[in-house]
Amino acid sequence: MGKDSKPKDAKGKGKAGSSGGDDAGGKGGKGKGGKSADGLGTCTYVKARHVLCEKQGKINEAYKKLQDGWLDSGDKVPPAEFAKVAQEFSECPSGKKGGDLGWFPRxxxxxxxxEVAFNTPVGAVSAPFKSTHGYHFILCEGRKN
Structure with missing residues (x-):
């Protein structure tokens, strides 16, 4: 089912640095030289929130709520507003905490x-995608090495 392939619904920047390996640099280069200008795919830790739903229809409904409020107008979704959507729609235990996953390492x-978490720009919301756990979208809140 292509579980190792890139999510087809991810935004165009989803290909920056194909992580998957043990190389924390993500680009295969050494240290600072292999780092991309925007830092996508090259960090060691990401702070993120997510919404998880078993059914694709439900994740699309949750994502539409964000589109109608912010994404269609080009605005960034405030974490507090993302948290409200996560509390309403997410079927993950983290939904009770607004989808907050905290900081996690590669x-x-x-x-x-x-792939999506480490390649979504800070402040941006990914497009919905499928994993082995169901359907998600992610808000990237930060990244660090």
Whole structure:
């Protein structure tokens, strides 16, 4: 089912640095030289929130709520507003905490989830995507090495 492939619904920047390996640099280069200008795919830790739903229809409904309020007008979704959507729609235990996953290192999350989390710009919301746990979208709140 292509669980190791890139999520097809992820935004165009989803290909920056194909992580998956043990190289924390993400680009295969050494240290600072392999770092991309925007830092996507090159950090070691990400702070993120997410919404998880078993059914694609439900995740689309949750995502539409964000689109109608912010994304369609080009605005960034405030974490507090994302948290409200997560509390309403997410089927993950983290939904009670507004979808907050806190800081997590590269290698902790499985396949597509890690790819999207580490390649979503800070402040941006990913497009919905499928993982082994269901359907998600992610708000990236920060990144650090």
């Amino acid at each position: 290698g902790k999350m499985a396949g597509p989830f890690q």
